[in-house]
Amino acid sequence: TSERRSCSMSITSSSTLDSQLTTVWRPLVMSGYPSRTWQHESQPQFWSKFQVWEWLQQVMDIHQIDASSIPLQNFDMDGHQLCSLSYQDFLRAAGSVGPILFHSITELKWSGTSVRPTAPDLSGISTQPAPLVVLRVKRHFAIILSKYKTMCKKSTFTSHHTSPTPPSPSLTQANPRGTHLWEFIRDILLNPERNPGLIKWEDRTEGVFRFLKSEAVAQLWGKKKNNSSMTYEKLSRAMRYYYKREILERVDGRRLVYKFGRNARGWRETEK
DNA sequence: ATCCGCTTTCCTGATT
């Protein structure tokens, strides 16, 4: 019936990141891309603040961690500073996400020198149009991060999760299919500062909540899934499928009200 | 290449 929307997002799911990329890297591009930078690209020690920031975004993306769950300002530093942080520093800066970040940066520090873009042709780069260079940079990051992603699958670094901050269960089981709807809803509920009256708890301890702006939530969900035609009608159908799986429980007679079920994790104030 | 889980889309009918 309807034309299916396109198409794959490559390395970043965030359009703001894209715009950041093109704007922030423009000065570099204008003056040509120094070859030194290519070597340093894969070595975290030489990352700029922005590259650190991008690494952060990518790792969070890979592990399906909401960026709001850590104070990003704690990582307002360049690669050199980042690499000098201890495990404890990461714990302090990012709580339960700390170990993941620490693991990532450790791997990248060690493998950085072996990750090379396949003989990049640098000779004509200064004459190439800016977008191409930006694409190369992005692709290179994709290589680094995909390598890291592969390492994540093999390794079992989730064992040392002490949890000073409320842990999201999706942290420990890197969710291969991206954030699920119920997790998206939960995370809105759990981030009041980022929840401008969209959904509200009706009974915090029982896990009962109510949509205040149903269509706005649907739009937000659609944004996350790159689907501008999402509606509450469709979102709610997906919500109803959760009843069978006991991720949600039915709340009779109350419109726009749902309740977390036995299989929903990570919403309680104190998780058992 | 195929299967599976999780939606997304659409729909008919009921309820608020």
Add this chain to the structure above:
DNA sequence: GAATCAGGAAAGCGGA
């Protein structure tokens, strides 16, 4: 009448 709820049916999509 509009919004929401209930699910069946089928299709889409990304990952394993």
